[in-house]
Amino acid sequence: AWGPVSEPCPVQLGPGLPDGPPPGGEEQAAGVYHRESRKGRYQLTYKEAKAVCKYEGGTLATYDQLEAARQIGLHVCAAGWYDKGRVGYPIVKAGANCGFGRVGIINYGYRLNKSERWDVYCYNPNSKECGGTLTDQQRIIQSPGYPEEYQDEQICYWHIRVRYGQRIRLHFLEFDVEEDTACLSDFLEIYDSYDDITGFAGRYCGDYLPDDLISTGNVMTLKFLSDASVVAGGFQMEYIAVNSSLLHFQNDTSCCFT
Numbered sequence: 215a216w217g218p219v220s221e222p223c224p225v226q227l228g229p230g231l232p233d234g235p236p237p238g239g240e241e242q243a244a245g246v247y248h249r250e251s252r253k254g255r256y257q258l259t260y261k262e263a264k265a266v267c268k269y270e271g272g273t274l275a276t277y278d279q280l281e282a283a284r285q286i287g288l289h290v291c292a293a294g295w296y297d298k299g300r301v302g303y304p305i306v307k308a309g310a311n312c313g314f315g316r317v318g319i320i321n322y323g324y325r326l327n328k329s330e331r332w333d334v335y336c337y338n339p340n341s342k343e344c345g346g347t348l349t350d351q352q353r354i355i356q357s358p359g360y361p362e363e364y365q366d367e368q369i370c371y372w373h374i375r376v377r378y379g380q381r382i383r384l385h386f387l388e389f390d391v392e393e394d395t396a397c398l399s400d401f402l403e404i405y406d407s408y409d410d411i412t413g414f415a416g417r418y419c420g421d422y423l424p425d426d427l428i429s430t431g432n433v434m435t436l437k438f439l440s441d442a443s444v445v446a447g448g449f450q451m452e453y454i455a456v457n458s459s460l461l462h463f464q465n466d467t468s469c470c471f472t
């Protein structure tokens with residue numbers, strides 16, 4: 215069991231969405247994942263997009279694969295290349311800022327100009343099972359294969375969604391991920407949102423145990439990627455849903471709020 219919420223002080227994440235999209239189902243995002251260039255958003259030509267997927271052992275997602283992933287909760291507010299030179303993105307919950315208020319695959323269709331720059335949606339049928347859509351009040355999250363070392367070319371997304379009015383406190387138990395200075399080889403990223411586009415809260419690698427984090431709203435996304443060589447011990451963490459009204463550190467301005 216954890217101690218009082220105020221001790222040690224969790225890192226307060228920035229403003230986020232008050233609610234997230236309802237997952238259409240459970241578990242794996244069907245091997246489909248969103249990637250952007252190492253240089254940032256909307257930097258990949260069609261050729262480069264294909265290379266990103268291939269580098270990680272996968273291929274461009276087909277429309278059907280993207281839609282299947284959407285139906286089990288994949289919601290990403292960023293347009294990316296997918297199979298046959300098309301561009302689109304999967305939307306689960308209609309929103310004013312994304313998807314023109316529609317749900318489904320928001321489809322820009324076939325692009326005549328393959329030098330346009332977008333993100334990419336890959337499909338990797340051989341990626342190890344990892345990630346999922348989590349709605350429990352409390353749960354342990356582990357790197358794939360834990361306590362064994364994780365393997366190369368892992369791509370895991372955990373989308374956590376608890377009840378409206380709750381927040382998510384993430385507590386790290388063990389952490390050991392291939393270290394490099396910018397965490398570009400293997401890394402865990404945490405987002406204070408239901409996707410990996412908004413609410414970026416941090417990227418972690420190495421063996422330093424990160425501080426606890428607490429979400430702004432009732433959703434959080436964890437994304438773990440490993441590259442083609444060098445593995446490490448992996449990680450184990452626990453999240454717990456906390457009722458916002460019970461967060462007594464809200465009055466402790468010296469601690470968590472500015």
Ligand SMILES: [Ca+2]
Nearest residue numbers: 400441443444
């Ligand atoms: Ca590695």
